[in-house]
Amino acid sequence: MTEDRSAADVFRLLADDTRVDVLRAVAVTQHELEGVGSGAAELAFSEIYDEVDVENTSKLSYHLGELTGVYLRKGDDGYSLSHAGERIVRFILSRNYEQPESFGPVSVEGRCVFCGGEALEAKRSHQFLRIDCTACEKQVTGQPITPAQVRTRDGESLVRSIKLRSAEDAGQIRRGMCPECGARPSVEVSAVPESPLPDADPYVVTSTCEECLREYNSPLTYSVVHHPASIAFHWDRGVDVTARGVWEFHERLYKGCWTSERTSSDPEEYEVVLRHGDDAVRLRLDSTATVVGTERVRGASGEFRPS
Ligand SMILES: [Zn+2]
Numbered sequence: 001m002t003e004d005r006s007a008a009d010v011f012r013l014l015a016d017d018t019r020v021d022v023l024r025a026v027a028v029t030q031h032e033l034e035g036v037g038s039g040a041a042e043l044a045f046s047e048i049y050d051e052v053d054v055e056n057t058s059k060l061s062y063h064l065g066e067l068t069g070v071y072l073r074k075g076d077d078g079y080s081l082s083h084a085g086e087r088i089v090r091f092i093l094s095r096n097y098e099q100p101e102s103f104g105p106v107s108v109e110g111r112c113v114f115c116g117g118e119a120l121e122a123k124r125s126h127q128f129l130r131i132d133c134t135a136c137e138k139q140v141t142g143q144p145i146t147p148a149q150v151r152t153r154d155g156e157s158l159v160r161s162i163k164l165r166s167a168e169d170a171g172q173i174r175r176g177m178c179p180e181c182g183a184r185p186s187v188e189v190s191a192v193p194e195s196p197l198p199d200a201d202p203y204v205v206t207s208t209c210e211e212c213l214r215e216y217n218s219p220l221t222y223s224v225v226h227h228p229a230s231i232a233f234h235w236d237r238g239v240d241v242t243a244r245g246v247w248e249f250h251e252r253l254y255k256g257c258w259t260s261e262r263t264s265s266d267p268e269e270y271e272v273v274l275r276h277g278d279d280a281v282r283l284r285l286d287s288t289a290t291v292v293g294t295e296r297v298r299g300a301s302g303e304f305r306p307s
């Protein structure tokens with residue numbers, strides 16, 4: 001079992017073409033076998049033997065023995081992928097260990113949070129889709145992309161997929177789940193004194209996953225955009241915030257229509273106001289940026305008029 005193996009031992013098990021072929025064969029054969037709702041099928045030894053280029057049955061038996069317990073599970077009817085096997089074989093099949101193909105620059109909608117400029121350009125930079133402001137030359141956002149994500153899309157649909165991914169991630173983080181590993185992140189709100197961001201929101205939420213060490217940062221205002229109260233408020237006004245990229249929210253922050261403030265220091269409490277048209281939704285947050293109350297406000301000042 002995995003408990004008494006080191007990470008190096010676990011990965012060393014894969015340093016063999018036949019074993020990688022076995023995992024691939026299990027995934028491919030399961031994919032071909034599975035009907036709707038039938039769950040993951042177990043593959044018999046003979047089914048795997050038919051699919052893998054291996055000298056004889058005792059060699060295959062040896063490799064299956066090595067993989068079982070970490071990458072494969074052995075049940076009454078044969079072999080299936082374990083959690084680690086699933087993760088690793090999908091990674092192998094999608095070739096996400098490669099470098100993403102180059103992409104861009106293409107112009108995208110949105111606004112620079114630093115200078116208010118509207119000429120934004122997206123391009124690939126290493127494993128990120130990076131959006132830069134052509135006026136002040138600052139990076140407006142950087143969103144992680146996978147090689148498969150780029151390979152299967154062109155310009156506009158790639159940008160759409162990045163919006164979708166960032167909205168999904170933001171929604172999961174807001175609900176206390178690390179999108180990478182599923183653990184519960186710790187959350188901290190801090191004031192940014194010398195922030196280059198507009199004064200409208202001087203607070204940043206940092207969610208840190210202590211398990212996989214992934215860290216997410218966002219202005220406090222953005223951290224509540226995917227709360228149901230905000231989604232519904234905007235939906236009622238013809239805006240689907242779940243289909244927007246963060247750079248498309250910058251206009252609101254830049255114009256001071258979305259604001260945050262600390263309303264209490266012991267214990268710490270915050271208030272975020274998201275304005276649209278003549279109305280607003282007000283969200284009260286505790287020290288961990290958890291929304292503890294919401295209300296809609298009619299005739300709010302500092303209205304946001306989309307341009
Ligand atoms: Zn700019």
Ligand SMILES: [Zn+2]
Pocket residue numbers: 178179180181182183209210211212213214
């Ligand atoms: Zn994590």
